[in-house]
Amino acid sequence: MTSLDFGAFGITTGLDGSPHSLEAAVAAEELGYPAIWLSGGPLPGLPTIHDLVDATSSIKFVTGILAVDTYSAAEVASTYADLAATAPGRFTAGLGGAHGPHPIATLNTFLDQLDGVPGEATPAGAGVGVPVEHRLLAALGPRMLELARDRTAGAYPFLITPKYTAEARQVLGPDKLLAVSHLVVLETDPERARAIARDTISFFPQLPGYAASLKRQGFTDADLKDLPDHLIDSLAAWGTPTQIADKLHQHHTAGANHVAINVITGVTGPQPIEEWRALATALLS
Template sequence: MTSLDFGPFGITTGLTSSSDSLDAAQAAEDLGYPAIWLSGGPLPGLQTVTDLIRATSTIRFVTGILSVDTYSATDVTSAYAALEAAAPGRFTVGLGGAHGPHPLARLNEYLDHLDGVPADGDPQGGVPVEHRLLAALGPRMLELARDRTAGAYPFLITPEYTAEARQTLGPDKLLTVAHLVVLETDPDRARAIARDTISFFPRIPGYAASLKRQGFTDADLTDLPDHLVDSLAAWGTPSQIADKLHAHHTAGANHVSINVITGITGPQPIDQWRALAPALLS
């Protein structure tokens, strides 16, 4: 059994080292959320993880994800070592984003370095298996997560696919699902907000393949009908959203990370985190 335990619910969001981001991290901690999963796109660099940990006391941070094509294994292991010495257990390395003709080979090479195998003369790595995860969608990535990390962190999956991912990972690995959340009870408004976010992902080959594995058709990926939106985003009242998200737990997820979307860019959705906290954290 993995030693990682983030509780039933956490938060997925993009944070930087700005004062607004540091305030948002402090607010999430004060609300009782045990972990923040840092979206890789908005993350300006590894220094941000250090800044967020210094600005908070107990909440844990997971990079969800660091692209192995962007961040060197040497830099990641150095950052992990420094943070583990300063704040033990508060940083977990989430990896993915390998591109090119042989992504699995690239990830294996990267993980070799994190195991401490010298690569191209670099210093030895040192991120233990129990403190690293993979953003795995397909079966081969899930198998790699099972064999070489503490578990998997998939996004845009249904509870039915969560059950399949659990079967591939086996009973002892961490399975964290990132799920879109819209705190809106009007079906048309809620679906419009969710559809706007979801629409980007079918254009990415890996996500398109994942959605097809889950039973969605080419027409679904083009039209984004209500049944697809409702499968990939939880909307409604806090209690309705909690019920929807618990389906992932029933299917085998250890942890569900809520990615709250509001239809506007700018401020962190602290008010929505606060409104959801009693339903998710009690």
């Protein structure tokens, strides 16, 4: 299997480098979560990754994702080289976000450039900017999964069912990392839990890549329009911590190495540290 080890469960969240974000990263580490996957949207820039690593002692950080339309291969390589020197093994570059007409070609070109960028201590032409074993792709479709298999350490899909996890594992083969980001609502009332999840999920069927992914998983156009309960229950784990853990373990059974919990609460505000705490016993014991 892959040499990358993020444990069974980690956290997907947006950290912006503010004092509260740094405190949240420290709290996650103290709770025992082995990895934080940094949502690309809230990330104000690559220096934030340095700040988060400096504020903690051992927890690993993965960008989930760095958009290749936003960051250059040289910038990503420089960040990796700096952190590999000061905090080896604690940063893995998750890449994606190629939104043009030819995303596979765009990512291939970016990876070509990344292979040609020397590390800080490496002469030009003598190495790679980010080693294959420390870069991942946010892959959904089979062609992107194949690219992740062939040119990175693995894949980091979002909004997939355990059944699709098994299909992704088949494409990746046994030796690549498969880390799944899954929505979590710590709420036992079905109506409220589904409403919170539905509000978050409703954005994604409007995006062509996610719409295509959901259809590949067997959801219909009507499902994508109406967001019925069976779709919500397939894409979000809700209930008690034990019920949520049981749901998420289905991804492990299907072939995932790691599941990153994306806790949503229905409110905008501070990081959901108390929810992370409540889930830690069920997920990390």
